[in-house]
Amino acid sequence: MAYEEVKVKKPLALRLLPIASLVFFLGTWQLIVDFEVLPSSMLASPWQVIQLFVVKLTEANPDGAVLARHAWTSIQEAFTGYILSLIVGIPLGLFMGWFVVAEGLARPFFEMIRPIPPIAWIPLTIFWFGIGLAGKVFIIWIAGIVPCVINSYVGVRMTNPTLIQMARTYGATDWQIFTQICIPSALPMVFGALQIALAYCWTNLVGAELLAADTGLGFLITMGRRLARPDMVVLGMISVGLTGAFIGVIIDRVEKRLLAGIRR
Amino acid sequence: MEAVANEVQKTVREKRPFTLLTILKNRWFLYAVSMVFFFWLWDFVGERRILGSSLARPHEVLIQLADMVTNPLAGKSLFGHIWASTQRILIGFVIASVVAVPLGLLMALNPYINAVVKPVFDLLKPMPPIAWISISILWFGIGEASKVFIIIIGTFVPCLLNSYNGVRLIEPELYDVVRMLGGNRRQEIINVCFPASFPAIFAGLQISLSIAWTCVLAAELVSARSGLGFVIILGMNLARPALIVGGMVVIAVVAWLTTLLVTALEKLVCPWKREIEGM
Amino acid sequence: MSVKESGVVSQEKGQDGYKIVCERISKEFIQKGTQRVHVLEDISVAVRKNEFVVILGPGQSGKTTLLRIIAGLEIPTTGRVLLDGREVTGPGPDRGLVFQGYMLFPWKTVMGNVEIGPKLRGVPKKERREIAARYIKLVGLDGFENHYPHQLSGGMKQRVGIARAYVNSPEVMLLDEPFGQLDAQTRYYMEKETVRIWETERRTVIFVTNNIDEAIYLGDRIITLQGKLPGRMHAVYEVDLPRPREHTDMKFLELRHIITEASELTL
Numbered sequence: 106m107a108y109e110e111v112k113v114k115k116p117l118a119l120r121l122l123p124i125a126s127l128v129f130f131l132g133t134w135q136l137i138v139d140f141e142v143l144p145s146s147m148l149a150s151p152w153q154v155i156q157l158f159v160v161k162l163t164e165a166n167p168d169g170a171v172l173a174r175h176a177w178t179s180i181q182e183a184f185t186g187y188i189l190s191l192i193v194g195i196p197l198g199l200f201m202g203w204f205v206v207a208e209g210l211a212r213p214f215f216e217m218i219r220p221i222p223p224i225a226w227i228p229l230t231i232f233w234f235g236i237g238l239a240g241k242v243f244i245i246w247i248a249g250i251v252p253c254v255i256n257s258y259v260g261v262r263m264t265n266p267t268l269i270q271m272a273r274t275y276g277a278t279d280w281q282i283f284t285q286i287c288i289p290s291a292l293p294m295v296f297g298a299l300q301i302a303l304a305y306c307w308t309n310l311v312g313a314e315l316l317a318a319d320t321g322l323g324f325l326i327t328m329g330r331r332l333a334r335p336d337m338v339v340l341g342m343i344s345v346g347l348t349g350a351f352i353g354v355i356i357d358r359v360e361k362r363l364l365a366g367i368r369r
Numbered sequence: 370m371e372a373v374a375n376e377v378q379k380t381v382r383e384k385r386p387f388t389l390l391t392i393l394k395n396r397w398f399l400y401a402v403s404m405v406f407f408f409w410l411w412d413f414v415g416e417r418r419i420l421g422s423s424l425a426r427p428h429e430v431l432i433q434l435a436d437m438v439t440n441p442l443a444g445k446s447l448f449g450h451i452w453a454s455t456q457r458i459l460i461g462f463v464i465a466s467v468v469a470v471p472l473g474l475l476m477a478l479n480p481y482i483n484a485v486v487k488p489v490f491d492l493l494k495p496m497p498p499i500a501w502i503s504i505s506i507l508w509f510g511i512g513e514a515s516k517v518f519i520i521i522i523g524t525f526v527p528c529l530l531n532s533y534n535g536v537r538l539i540e541p542e543l544y545d546v547v548r549m550l551g552g553n554r555r556q557e558i559i560n561v562c563f564p565a566s567f568p569a570i571f572a573g574l575q576i577s578l579s580i581a582w583t584c585v586l587a588a589e590l591v592s593a594r595s596g597l598g599f600v601i602i603l604g605m606n607l608a609r610p611a612l613i614v615g616g617m618v619v620i621a622v623v624a625w626l627t628t629l630l631v632t633a634l635e636k637l638v639c640p641w642k643r644e645i646e647g648m
Numbered sequence: 649m650s651v652k653e654s655g656v657v658s659q660e661k662g663q664d665g666y667k668i669v670c671e672r673i674s675k676e677f678i679q680k681g682t683q684r685v686h687v688l689e690d691i692s693v694a695v696r697k698n699e700f701v702v703i704l705g706p707g708q709s710g711k712t713t714l715l716r717i718i719a720g721l722e723i724p725t726t727g728r729v730l731l732d733g734r735e736v737t738g739p740g741p742d743r744g745l746v747f748q749g750y751m752l753f754p755w756k757t758v759m760g761n762v763e764i765g766p767k768l769r770g771v772p773k774k775e776r777r778e779i780a781a782r783y784i785k786l787v788g789l790d791g792f793e794n795h796y797p798h799q800l801s802g803g804m805k806q807r808v809g810i811a812r813a814y815v816n817s818p819e820v821m822l823l824d825e826p827f828g829q830l831d832a833q834t835r836y837y838m839e840k841e842t843v844r845i846w847e848t849e850r851r852t853v854i855f856v857t858n859n860i861d862e863a864i865y866l867g868d869r870i871i872t873l874q875g876k877l878p879g880r881m882h883a884v885y886e887v888d889l890p891r892p893r894e895h896t897d898m899k900f901l902e903l904r905h906i907i908t909e910a911s912e913l914t915l
Binding site: 110111112 | 678682683684
Binding site: 118119122123124125126127130143146147148205206208209210211212213214217220221222223224225226227228229231232233307308309311312315316323326327329330333335338339341342343345346347349350353 | 493582586604
């Protein structure tokens with residue numbers, strides 16, 4: 106037999122170093138606060154953050170909502186904006202990739218809006234929608250739509266031209282080529298956009314909530330600063346990071362499943 | 370050597386008959402139509418006050434911007450505010466890339482450094498840079514330092530990730546070329562690692578740049594006395610839509626120009642990189 | 649023309665006067681983290697000075713690994729490689745390798761790619777430019793010195809690869825399926841060029857290919873490998889046809905027939 110399954114172990118040092126590094130990081134952080142290297146008004150220790158986490162599971166004060174409600178508000182806003190940006194951005198990008206007229210008409214709009222960071226829309230959205238859900242959804246929608254359009258557009262553009270010529274020789278119409286060849290071959294790029302768009306959406310959600318919100322994880326961070334409660338700030342940051350990572354994993358799963366369906 | 374010359378390929382442009390439809394389907398014609406429509410729509414919505422009084426008309430924005438060039442706003446002219454934001458980005462961007470790019474290269478080249486740095490990096494990576502604004506204000510106050518800190522946090526991640534992946538994705542046989550010609554490990558790194566990871570590093574810088582703009586705006590929206598983010602938040606507080614939209618226009622133009630600058634720099638440094646059609 | 653079936657050179661026959669000797673090489677390595685692959689088994693080859701030896705085998709027969717072991721890029725699991733009687737412990741400029749996938753540096757021009765060898769050895773700029781220019785001319789690329797690899801066709805890229813390997817004046821040239829990615833016309837032309845270059849710059853050559861015609865056209869001697877892993881030596885054929893050879897020559901066709909018949913048994 107030429108092939109044989111064997112077990113290969115990494116060197117001991119390489120397996121221990123990551124653990125040691127994390128322990129060192131958390132330990133230093135804890136000690137910096139314990140020995141007041143930084144004043145307690147500037148940094149909370151990991152242990153204080155865990156304590157606050159337990160408290161915030163049930164206690165709404167001083168920021169007006171329990172942790173789960175902050176998280177739920179953020180997820181709701183992020184998902185609404187995200188889904189809307191997929192619904193608009195992907196078809197727009199696909200059309201722009203194949204139809205000259207769509208590209209010619211939509212591209213200047215897109216190119217003029219694109220360089221404006223979504224955060225810069227906050228003042229206008231506060232005028233237009235107030236500080237409720239709609240304004241934040243708008244900002245997240247703007248943030249998510251850019252990678253959706255770009256990836257779908259490039260995906261269609263990268264279709265193998267031989268496939269298109271092959272279809273033409275069989276007498277396929279433009280529309281048939283678009284739906285039967287361009288869209289399927291653009292799909293991997295489109296799925297790539299799902300993750301990128303999500304990351305953009307999540308980043309900009311926090312930005313939107315810092316300025317215009319009364320609940321949400323970004324709001325929790327802002328309140329922590331206003332009340333000079335570093336434990337609240339750090340708890341908010343960690344919640345944002347964990348929730349974002351969690352959603353990322355879910356999207357990744359969905360993406361893998363969908364892609365596996367296509368490859369088959 | 371004729372046969373060699375024959376291997377060079379030439380592209381020939383096809384000529385199509387010229388009709389009305391060719392004009393209508395001409396890309397530049399459509400762009401022009403689209404631009405005119407964009408500004409007309411903007412003006413229409415502003416004039417009819419469809420979105421309340423919050424959207425300034427294009428000419429109002431232009432007048433506002435022209436006014437800001439000569440009459441200082443909060444102690445700074447328009448260019449003063451542009452420079453305030455750009456300066457913060459430059460400082461943060463330079464500090465982050467000077468640290469992150471070599472660190473990424475080291476992590477890719479040395480598994481032990483990787484084993485130490487990567488876990489902490491992975492722990493901090495999922496936190497959006499904007500989430501750091503509050504803590505940076507607690508640490509550094511509302512001055513320049515807190516804004517630069519946010520930009521460093523935001524640009525650090527893509528700079529490090531791209532230089533790390535840039536090295537890891539190098540075709541291993543390229544190292545064999547240097548080894549076969551008698552090169553040592555140091556020469557492998559200088560002759561293969563660095564140049565081969567350049568395009569990836571530049572891609573990281575491009576991403577960093579757009580994140581840096583988001584970060585600087587967010588920081589300036591939260592607390593600042595100068596900069597373009599300050600201009601639009603001032604417009605909001607004074608209820609002057611022309612100031613808000615004017616600020617956004619200037620941000621768009623400056624952000625676009627900085628992207629162009631990095632692209633031009635990349636072409637200068639990596640002339641071998643093939644261009645891919647598209648955006 | 650003499651055909652020597654399964655003429656494996658064993659250790660006892662004496663190796664004096666041979667440029668390269670492979671002694672009972674076998675190789676295992678680990679791929680995808682946990683899969684141990686047995687690639688080569690008991691390979692013994694002896695190559696004379698200035699001989700053109702072709703290693704012929706189908707895909708997945710371990711021929712590239714064998715060449716990489718001779719190059720010193722891989723260490724054999726058992727056995728050893730001798731170059732002029734000294735054991736090979738690593739890669740070095742005394743051997744030049746031409747890669748299947750060209751492996752040019754995309755960030756360097758043709759000149760930059762060719763002069764890299766002398767540059768690594770610290771040869772001053774003017775001098776190494778002169779040497780490089782000579783080999784660029786030898787492979788017929790003069791006038792293309794300032795082109796980047798992506799501006800060249802496949803055949804031209806591989807010429808750069810050959811010039812790069814020759815520029816260090818290695819005593820042994822190792823070519824790993826160098827024309828595998830070229831179209832038939834260019835390939836035939838490149839084979840002719842290879843013979844021309846070999847006749848001007850006489851070297852010991854080990855040439856790996858999966859193409860029987862190419863093997864007979866080029867080689868003084870053909871070593872065939874068995875068509876499945878682990879790769880074992882199958883047979884050795886002496887090709888004493890005069891150069892330039894003709895693909896339609898009766899003896900050429902006869903040898904082609906013999907090798908084809910013999911290799912089909914192992915597939």
